[in-house]
Amino acid sequence: MAVPVWSVDPRTGKQREQVAVEATAGDVDAAVRAAAAALPALADRSVRSRLLRGAAGLLEEDAERIIAAADAETALGVPRLTGELARTAYQLRAFADVVEEGGFLDVIIDHADPDAKPIPRPDLRRFKVPLGVVAVYAASNFPLAFSVPGGDTASALAAGCPVVVKAHPDHPATSALCADVLRRAAVAAGLPDGTIGLVHGFEAGVALVKHPSIAAAGFTGSVPGGRALFDAAAARPRPIPFHGELGSLNPVVVTEEAAAERAEQIGAGLAGSFTLGVGQFCTKPGLVLAPGGEHGDRLVAALTGAAAGAGPGVLLDARMRDNFLKGVAARAGLPGVAQPVPAGDGGEHAVRPGFLTVAAADLAGQDAYDLLLEECFGPLTVVVRYGSAAELAAVLDRLPGNLTATAHLGAEEATRSGGEAAELLARLTALAGRVLVNGWPTGVAVAPAQHHGGPYPATTSTSTSVGGTAIERWLRPVAYQDTPPALLPPELRDDNPPGVPRRVDGVLER
Amino acid sequence: MAVPVWSVDPRTGKQREQVAVEATAGDVDAAVRAAAAALPALADRSVRSRLLRGAAGLLEEDAERIIAAADAETALGVPRLTGELARTAYQLRAFADVVEEGGFLDVIIDHADPDAKPIPRPDLRRFKVPLGVVAVYAASNFPLAFSVPGGDTASALAAGCPVVVKAHPDHPATSALCADVLRRAAVAAGLPDGTIGLVHGFEAGVALVKHPSIAAAGFTGSVPGGRALFDAAAARPRPIPFHGELGSLNPVVVTEEAAAERAEQIGAGLAGSFTLGVGQFCTKPGLVLAPGGEHGDRLVAALTGAAAGAGPGVLLDARMRDNFLKGVAARAGLPGVAQPVPAGDGGEHAVRPGFLTVAAADLAGQDAYDLLLEECFGPLTVVVRYGSAAELAAVLDRLPGNLTATAHLGAEEATRSGGEAAELLARLTALAGRVLVNGWPTGVAVAPAQHHGGPYPATTSTSTSVGGTAIERWLRPVAYQDTPPALLPPELRDDNPPGVPRRVDGVLER
Structure with a gap:
C-alpha cells in the first residue's frame, strides 16, 4: 500500500494536499541508479556550471510559486522565504564560480626528479575526483537553502556528484517544486533528469544511506536523527562519509x-x-x-x-x-x-x-x-x-x-x-x-571563508555545509604517476589548458 | 599482573628481550592526559618545526642502534631498513617544511562587504586548528616509516597534535628506541616529553581509540583489525575521524x-x-x-x-x-x-x-x-x-x-x-x-602530490597517509567573524606577519 505524503499547514494543522507517496525500497534503488547513470556526464566542469546557473535562474523565475508553497507549509513568512530564495540562488551561482575557477581540484604537480634524495622521484600529479552519488537529507527549518536546492545539493553537483534528496516531511510540496526546477536545469544543461532524485518518507531515508551506490551523505537536522543515520553510514560493509550538522547551543x-x-x-x-x-x-x-x-x-x-x-x-x-x-x-x-x-x-x-x-x-x-x-x-x-x-x-x-x-x-x-x-x-x-x-550568530554568510560546522554534535565531521569549501566533502584525491600527457586530465597537463590554480614543484601558480 | 612485552626474532622464533609491559587502562589514560597537556605548547609552529627537524637528526644519530634492533625483530634486513630510516628522516623534515610554509592552514579571508547581495557580509577569516591528541596505530611492515616516528606521527605533530602511539607487537624494541628519540627531540624543542606517548598491547589499543580525549586516529594494518577500531571510533559518544589504511590488491x-x-x-x-x-x-x-x-x-x-x-x-x-x-x-x-x-x-x-x-x-x-x-x-x-x-x-x-x-x-x-x-x-x-x-606500485614516493589512500577498504576515509596533504587529517577549520585584529591569530591579520599563503577576497596571495 502506497503511503501518502501530505503537505500540512502548520498555522491550522490541516492537510493542504497530497504531494506524493513515500518511496519504497525499489523507488530508492531506482532513484540512486538513475543518479549513478548521470555521473559520467557530470565529469565536464562546464556542464556543472551551466546546471548550477540554470537552476538559480529557474528558481528565481518560479520564485512566487515556490515561496507561496513554502510559506503555506512552513509558516516561515513570505519576507523570510523571499530572502532565503535569493540566498539559495546566490549559493548555486557561488558554486558555479567555484567550479569554473577550479581551485577546489587542489592540483599538485611534482615533476620527476631522478636526483631526489633519499631516492629518485617519479612524476606525480594529483587532483580531486567526485566520490559518486550523494544522499542529501533536507532540513526542516530551511525549505530552500538547506533543502532540495540548498547547499548540500549545490556543492555536491559542483563537485560532479549526482544527488538523491530525502525530502523533509515539513515541506514536501516545496521539495517537489524545487526538484522540478533542478531537473529542468539538468535537462537544459544536457544532463539526464535523474541527475537529481527526490524521495519522501522516513524508511526511504534509511534505505538511502544504506544503498551500495551511495558514496557520501549530507544531513542537517536533529541529534537523534542524524546520529542514527551516521551510525548506519558507518556500519555499512563499505562505510561512507556522513557529513551531518546535528545540533548546537551557540x-x-x-x-x-x-x-x-x-x-x-x-x-x-x-x-x-x-x-x-x-x-x-x-x-x-x-x-x-x-x-x-x-x-x-x-x-x-x-x-x-x-x-x-x-x-x-x-x-x-x-x-x-x-x-x-x-x-x-x-x-x-x-x-x-x-x-x-x-x-x-x-x-x-x-x-x-x-x-x-x-x-x-x-x-x-x-x-x-x-x-x-x-x-x-x-x-x-x-x-x-x-x-x-x-x-x-x-x-x-x-x-x-x-x-x-x-x-x-x-x-x-x-x-x-x-x-x-x-x-x-x-x-x-x-x-x-x-x-x-560583538555580533550574533544567526545569519550565516555565504562566503568563501565561511565555516558552518564544529566539534560534535555540531557536525559529525570536520567539514562545513556553507561556503565554498563545502565542496570538499564530495571529493577524493587521486594521484597519477608517470602518466603520459595524452592520458592525463587536462588540469594535470603541463600546459594547463583549463587554467586552474595549481601547486607545481612547490610553487603556487595561477 | 603485568603482561610482559617481548621482542621476538622471526628468523629463529626466539624471544630476544622483554621490552616493556602491556599498558593498562590507567597507563593509557596517563599517556593521553600527558599528551593533552602538551597541546598548548604545540600551538607555536616554529616549535613544531624544531621538534620535527630535531627528531630527524636524532634518528640519524641513532641509526645504527635502531636499524640493528629493527632488523633483529623484523628480519627486514639492514639495507632495506637503512633506506627506511633515511625515508623516515626525510619525511620528518618534509613535514617541517610544510609547517614552516603554512599553506596547510588553508587561510581564506573575506573582508566585510556592506554592499554585498543578497545581504551585507561580515568580515570572515578562516584557517585550520589542530584537532587534539591523535592516536597512531603502528604498522607491522614498516617499523619506522609507518610506525612510531612515521608519517602519521610526523603529520600529526606538524598539525600541532600531540600523539600517543600504539606500538606494533612485531617491533616493540624499535618502537621504544624511536619513542625515546621523539621525546628527546620534544624536550630539546622546549616541549614536555609527554608530547609523544607510547603504549603496548592489544587492549591498550582498544582503550586508546575509546579515550574521551583522543580526537582522531591513524592506522595502518589489516582489514579486520582496522575495521574493528574504525567501528569503535564511530560508536563513541563523540565519534572521531579514523584514518585507516586497511588493505589493497593493487x-x-x-x-x-x-x-x-x-x-x-x-x-x-x-x-x-x-x-x-x-x-x-x-x-x-x-x-x-x-x-x-x-x-x-x-x-x-x-x-x-x-x-x-x-x-x-x-x-x-x-x-x-x-x-x-x-x-x-x-x-x-x-x-x-x-x-x-x-x-x-x-x-x-x-x-x-x-x-x-x-x-x-x-x-x-x-x-x-x-x-x-x-x-x-x-x-x-x-x-x-x-x-x-x-x-x-x-x-x-x-x-x-x-x-x-x-x-x-x-x-x-x-x-x-x-x-x-x-x-x-x-x-x-x-x-x-x-x-x-608502466611502473610498479611498490615504492611510495614522499612528495607533495602523493596520494596513499583509496576507496574502502584501501582507506576508511578520503585521506592520504603519505605526502604533504596527510597533515589535513588532523585539522579542522575555524572562521572568525568581525574579530578585532588584536585578537586574531597572526596568520589572519591583514598584514600577515608570518607570510603564509592565503586566499584574500578571492585572490591567491603569497
Whole structure:
C-alpha cells in the first residue's frame, strides 16, 4: 500500500494536499541508479556550471510559486522565504564560480626528479575526483537553502556528484517544486533528469544511506536523527562519509566590560537573535553567559523588555511545538531557574518566546542541569549569570561542540592582545567552528571563508555545509604517476589548458 | 599482573628481550592526559618545526642502534631498513617544511562587504586548528616509516597534535628506541616529553581509540583489525575521524600491445615488485590482468623464470607465515588455478615466493573465487588471463577499492587520447587512489602530490597517509567573524606577519 505524503499547514494543522507517496525500497534503488547513470556526464566542469546557473535562474523565475508553497507549509513568512530564495540562488551561482575557477581540484604537480634524495622521484600529479552519488537529507527549518536546492545539493553537483534528496516531511510540496526546477536545469544543461532524485518518507531515508551506490551523505537536522543515520553510514560493509550538522547551543559570553558599556544594546540584540524565525535557526544563541551584578542586571532588564514585546509565532510543525513546550517546562522546573519572560503556549498552533535565568554556581557540576546545556529548538534562550572568571570557565568546560561561539567584549579589551579576551577567544575556538566578536550568530554568510560546522554534535565531521569549501566533502584525491600527457586530465597537463590554480614543484601558480 | 612485552626474532622464533609491559587502562589514560597537556605548547609552529627537524637528526644519530634492533625483530634486513630510516628522516623534515610554509592552514579571508547581495557580509577569516591528541596505530611492515616516528606521527605533530602511539607487537624494541628519540627531540624543542606517548598491547589499543580525549586516529594494518577500531571510533559518544589504511590488491593491467612489445621486461619487473620485502608491502601487486595468447604466455614465462629465481624469505612473524601458507593453499586449491611457481614453505621460519594463474572466464561471477580478489599478505601474486576487453572489464568491476592501480600500455596507445587506454585509466581511477602507467606500485614516493589512500577498504576515509596533504587529517577549520585584529591569530591579520599563503577576497596571495 502506497503511503501518502501530505503537505500540512502548520498555522491550522490541516492537510493542504497530497504531494506524493513515500518511496519504497525499489523507488530508492531506482532513484540512486538513475543518479549513478548521470555521473559520467557530470565529469565536464562546464556542464556543472551551466546546471548550477540554470537552476538559480529557474528558481528565481518560479520564485512566487515556490515561496507561496513554502510559506503555506512552513509558516516561515513570505519576507523570510523571499530572502532565503535569493540566498539559495546566490549559493548555486557561488558554486558555479567555484567550479569554473577550479581551485577546489587542489592540483599538485611534482615533476620527476631522478636526483631526489633519499631516492629518485617519479612524476606525480594529483587532483580531486567526485566520490559518486550523494544522499542529501533536507532540513526542516530551511525549505530552500538547506533543502532540495540548498547547499548540500549545490556543492555536491559542483563537485560532479549526482544527488538523491530525502525530502523533509515539513515541506514536501516545496521539495517537489524545487526538484522540478533542478531537473529542468539538468535537462537544459544536457544532463539526464535523474541527475537529481527526490524521495519522501522516513524508511526511504534509511534505505538511502544504506544503498551500495551511495558514496557520501549530507544531513542537517536533529541529534537523534542524524546520529542514527551516521551510525548506519558507518556500519555499512563499505562505510561512507556522513557529513551531518546535528545540533548546537551557540554559547554567547558577555564580559563585564561589555555589559558595563552597552548592556541595553546587547539585551536587545540578543532578543532579536534568539526570536528570529521563531527561534528555529541552528545558530540560535541558546546559552548566554552574562555577568552577575549591576551591569548584568541591566542586560537582563533590556532582554526582558525586548523579549516581552516579541509576539507569538508558529513553529514548523505540531511535533516541534509539543517538544518545545515540554522542553521549556522541563528546564523552567529546575530549582533556581527563573523565567523573567516565560516561553510557552502562544495560543492555538503558536508559541511565545521567552528566556530563563540561572546562576552559574547552581549549574556547576550538577547533572540535572545538563538539560540547560542541550539545544531547545524554538524561541528560548538561557541566561547564565556568572560571578567570576572561574565560574565562567567551569560552565564553558561543560559545553559540547558548537557551530558558533560568540564573545561580547568591551572597547578596550578588544584592542588588547594576550589578555583575558584573547584567552576567552581561545576557549571559544576550542568549542566551535565559527567564533564571533560583538555580533550574533544567526545569519550565516555565504562566503568563501565561511565555516558552518564544529566539534560534535555540531557536525559529525570536520567539514562545513556553507561556503565554498563545502565542496570538499564530495571529493577524493587521486594521484597519477608517470602518466603520459595524452592520458592525463587536462588540469594535470603541463600546459594547463583549463587554467586552474595549481601547486607545481612547490610553487603556487595561477 | 603485568603482561610482559617481548621482542621476538622471526628468523629463529626466539624471544630476544622483554621490552616493556602491556599498558593498562590507567597507563593509557596517563599517556593521553600527558599528551593533552602538551597541546598548548604545540600551538607555536616554529616549535613544531624544531621538534620535527630535531627528531630527524636524532634518528640519524641513532641509526645504527635502531636499524640493528629493527632488523633483529623484523628480519627486514639492514639495507632495506637503512633506506627506511633515511625515508623516515626525510619525511620528518618534509613535514617541517610544510609547517614552516603554512599553506596547510588553508587561510581564506573575506573582508566585510556592506554592499554585498543578497545581504551585507561580515568580515570572515578562516584557517585550520589542530584537532587534539591523535592516536597512531603502528604498522607491522614498516617499523619506522609507518610506525612510531612515521608519517602519521610526523603529520600529526606538524598539525600541532600531540600523539600517543600504539606500538606494533612485531617491533616493540624499535618502537621504544624511536619513542625515546621523539621525546628527546620534544624536550630539546622546549616541549614536555609527554608530547609523544607510547603504549603496548592489544587492549591498550582498544582503550586508546575509546579515550574521551583522543580526537582522531591513524592506522595502518589489516582489514579486520582496522575495521574493528574504525567501528569503535564511530560508536563513541563523540565519534572521531579514523584514518585507516586497511588493505589493497593493487591490480595491474597489461594490455595486449604492452605484452607484445615487452612481455619479458614486464614479467621480470612484476617478479621484482611482488617479491620485494618478501611481499610485505601494502602496495604489492596482488592481481595482474594479462592477456591470453602468445604475448601473455611470454609474460608468464618471464615471470616464471624470475620468480623461481627469487630466494625464500622470513616474514615479520610466525602468525603471518601461518596465514600466508594457509592463504596460498586455499587459493591454489580452487579449480582451474595453476601454480607455475608454487609459493609456500621455504624451510624453517621462511616462505618461498610464487604466483598463481587463472582464466578470467573461470573467475567471472563465481563467489568461490572472491578469495583471489582478497589481499594475501606475503610474496604471492595472481595472474588472471583475459581473452577480451569484456572479460577484463568484468574482473575490474568486481574489485574493491585499492591504494593503487597500474596500467602497462604499448608505446602507441600511450600517446592516444580518448581511446581504449584512456577508458582503462578512467576505470582504474574509479578503483584506486594512485594510478600508475608502466611502473610498479611498490615504492611510495614522499612528495607533495602523493596520494596513499583509496576507496574502502584501501582507506576508511578520503585521506592520504603519505605526502604533504596527510597533515589535513588532523585539522579542522575555524572562521572568525568581525574579530578585532588584536585578537586574531597572526596568520589572519591583514598584514600577515608570518607570510603564509592565503586566499584574500578571492585572490591567491603569497
